[in-house]
Amino acid sequence: MPKPAPFTPKPAIEKLPLAVRKDVRDNFENEKEDLEKQVNDLLGNEYKFKFNPNEIWAYNESSGSTNCGSIMKNYATGFIYCLKYYVEKYGDEGKDHFNGAVSQSEISVGVNTLGDKAPTISCEVRDGVFWILFHPTSLGYNCDYIGDAMLAAIEAAPCEGLSLRAKHSVDEDYESKIDELQEELGKLIGMPDVTLDPNWDENFKALKEGVKDEGWQTSFGRAVFDYFEGFKSQLGYQGFKDDEMLQEGLADVFSSKKIVLRVLPKIKKSYNEAVIEDGTVYLQTTPSNWWVNVSQTGEGFIDLL
Incomplete structure (x- = not known):
């Protein structure tokens, strides 16, 4: 039986429609500074949300929808919600581990390259960047469901001593x-x-x-x-x-x-x-x-x- 073809990510949209760009501006870019401040207050470090709407919106399956910015904000607020629980539970040790693992101080969103085998939402740390990963057909779903995966992602990064x-x-x-x-x-x-x-x-x-x-x-x-x-x-x-x-x-x-x-x-x-x-x-x-x-x-x- 032939092996299934490996997942191939979709190319980024070259130019988003005006209505989509407006939604990104109004519902994400205009609020990004405050969202980043919430992360920085929790971790004591200067983090940035680096979301690429042209790449993310390539996986939009709702015909005629324009809510790209709202979805990006939902991923950011979902991340913050889970981060609060993480910091409350693991305290300063947790902050140190997080900052050490996410050495680039960046949070990004992208498609999970497991393709059809991917969970609806998950996360990983890759090259010092914290990635929120979505299933190719589940953009915008379960944005605040990465709590358990967050700990696993941080602990997967090399670290000396106890977990x-x-x-x-x-x-x-x-x-x-x-x-x-x-x-x-x-x-x-x-x-x-x-x-x-x-x-x-x-x-x-x-x-x-x-x-x-x-x-x-x-x-x-x-x-x-x-x-x-x-x-x-x-x-x-x-x-x-x-x-x-x-x-x-x-x-x-x-x-x-x-x-x-x-x-x-x-x-x-x-x-x-x-x-x-x-x-x-x-x-x-x-x-x-x-x-x-x-x-x-x-x-x-x-x-x-």
Whole structure:
């Protein structure tokens, strides 16, 4: 069966009808400065809407319609609507990621070259420009439906360190409660100055390389917290609370007073394990068993002492 022909974009209209040009002037160009200011206020940067009506209007399928400027404005206001939610959720980190990815500080609209396979609306970052993409037969539809695609577009751009989704989870599900857990664990083992090291960057890198489904990023902070909590619970089950013999035995081999979580390609046990190396306790798991049976973290730890 022959392959379908690749999508070929339509050529730009050489000269738009007067009524269409008037609509572009009245309903987009006259309001563009205010629209750009709204974006700049949200992102703290000088952004420009660079929409080409001659290219966009080539996909108009409504005979006799002239509302090109209104449609362009709808794409701009739809973008701003979704951007507000993005900034509210991801804050300054989100702004930094956005500005870093969209290095040209431009927002454009164009046809999706997937052709018939394209969604009604989507977006991507290409060569530092944020592109709002429409299906070839769906110009002007669902202009404010790029919320989820916006995050994916920004995160697809190369970036060092944790993703926005992962950072958001760390802030929401880890930072707000880890101090209390660390204090409880210190009391349990008789070491009030024990520290928990989540090893964020290395573990994120290992998971990103080893797990195809990126859904784990939205729960990254919660999962790391659960490993430390599981270890604390295991030590409680094994009788460390108020047992000076066990606490002294741990102190003899735990000189760093640091507990580190690390993701490795392979470990000896099935799901996770605890080991002691050079005075440091390591809680270990693999990408394929990430966030699996975390309540067993540290099972049999007493046998290491």
